[in-house]
Ligand SMILES: Nc1ncnc2c1ncn2[C@@H]1O[C@H](COP(=O)(O)OP(=O)(O)O)[C@@H](O)[C@H]1O
């Protein structure tokens with residue numbers, strides 16, 4: 001009974017906080033955001049903070065992570081991260097167009113280079129005020145508060161984030177890089193809300209880097225809605241590199257129209273708790289979703305990749321490959337749902353999850369789930385949890401390669417399949433290097449990042 | 456070069472090697488023959504340092520030093536090479552990367568500089584030619600998708616790259632057609648010198664036509680039961696192993 005009270009109390013804390021600051025939330029915010037707040041808040045009240053009693057959070061109980069007393073950042077603060085000293089995420093030769101956010105807020109900054117005509121990369125708050133017509137029909141349309149408590153909480157607290165718009169048939173040759181910083185004077189709860197719109201035939205590569213700049217504790221609850229028009233093409237890379245006192249709840253909702261191709265690639269290098277919710281709805285015929293991820297976990301890290309691919313129309317294709325290397329007492333989870341609705345004939349859906357355990361104390365949970373309502377479907381899934389192949393290790397050592405190096409080669413080999421899916425060459429090389437360093441026990445950080453990965 | 460004295464080894468508590476004695480001097484070629492399951496691969500693996508085999512008695516010195524205390528990689532760098540009976544596939548580890556790392560580890564061990572990319576490529580090309588190995592194979596992951604014969608060629612290619620002092624060839628001939636056999640044998644012979652030795656484990660005389668042994672040993676039930684000159688191999692070819700079995704009591 002006391003557990004129940006505690007749980008209720010915990011949600012109550014957030015409910016009370018909302019009631020206390022609701023005027024502040026509404027004040028200065030665009031109508032589009034405010035219009036959703038109340039309903040979203042009620043949805044949160046109904047659902048509460050998920051525990052592992054919730055089927056979707058079976059392997060991740062969020063409660064302990066919501067326990068600390070966080071400060072909230074409901075107002076734009078004077079920018080501390082020097083916008084001119086633009087942080088290059090240590091990705092050499094990447095030559096990307098860079099913008100940043102701090103604690104969920106988009107930073108106005110001068111950026112070298114230009115985006116193609118009509119492409120907008122801006123503050124969501126600002127764009128909602130300046131061009132409401134462009135944003136309104138997309139906001140809170142695929143990220144649903146009534147079925148997801150974290151979306152509800154995000155929508156209730158939403159103030160800003162980034163907004164990316166790529167007009168019809170515009171091809172962005174240069175990758176766009178968005179660096180998300182966490183940097184607050186005390187332990188903080190951060191809400192970030194993003195919106196990405198690719199019109200028909202648009203083509204863009206987006207690279208997201210998540211960093212912590214000091215050692216405070218953070219809980220970051222971000223929601224991104226992505227609309228991909230007919231025949232559009234999106235590469236969406238996420239590099240998670242936050243210290244181990246960070247809880248990162250990252251929910252991404254993608255809706256794809258016909259003939260569109262989306263490739264999502266998530267690299268989780270560091271972070272205390274990382275939960276990636278990736279939902280892809282193939283809403284038009286002949287759409288393709290490639291959903292890849294890799295995570296490196298040690299100490300007491302926990303990474304939970306939760307994917308849902310919903311095939312709604314015929315001739316769609318989805319490929320999922322997720323791989324994890326787990327050491328020490330790290331825990332990992334992968335849940336992958338493939339849902340093929342009745343109309344989605346001739347769907348090809350493929351899912352693979354492979355895990356390498358380096359210690360006896362690391363654990364991995366993996367759960368594929370297939371719901372197939374169409375009859376002409378090719379669907380496959382496979383999961384493995386294993387250790388380093390001792391025979392192969394011996395083979396390498398018998399050629400004079402020392403044990404540590406041989407292990408490293410084996411781990412690299414294991415991840416290689418996922419690394420090579422990265423199509424931006426400079427990024428791939430960089431990630432290759434980060435992987436090598438991470439596996440080697442070094443901190444795979446981009447310079448200037450503050451890590452506290454001992455915790 | 457190699458001295459094995461009264462070597463006993465077991466795996467999973469089961470004794471497999473039961474008192475092996477063998478001495479190999481520089482420049483010598485020794486053939487080890489014997490029916491399946493007699494412990495030939497076990498001996499090779501024990502020498503190479505595979506952990507699952509437990510040495511319960513005896514000693515082995517290699518170039519005057521205690522071999523059994525050393526890690527597999529140190530044994531390799533000291534100059535011991537095992538051509539595996541069943542080379543493993545290692546998906547994701549590129550051949551070139553693998554062999555370059557191995558060569559450089561050997562060089563560093565000898566106090567030499569690592570090879571530059573150019574020097575390495577030149578060396579690799581030269582040795583590939585020696586065993587007639589196709590370029591497409593070195594562009595792949597280690598042994599991945601190689602045919603049985605290609606795997607064996609790859610072993611000899613690696614041997615050529617690493618230039619060991621003692622090579623142990625564990626059934627390198629099995630699965631090879633006559634042309635491949637000749638190529639592999641030529642590769643082995645090209646590396647032969649008065650300072651290097653080899654142990655050739657085989658079932659068949661045909662390899663020994665090309666790599667002529669100084670001694671032939673018969674390993675049976677974990678013991679060397681007979682040692683003679685190359686004519687012993689011919690005798691075995693004619694009579695099979697049954698006479699050994701009946702002589703030694705099965
Ligand atoms: N890793 C192992 N685990 C269990 N038994 C083994 C292992 N390796 C070899 N053996 C056993 O040891 C005996 C000798 O095997 P092996 O050395 O491979 O013989 P050979 O190479 O002469 O055919 C066989 O009975 C085999 O089953």
Ligand SMILES: [Mg+2]
Nearest residue numbers: 495496497540
């Ligand atoms: Mg054998």
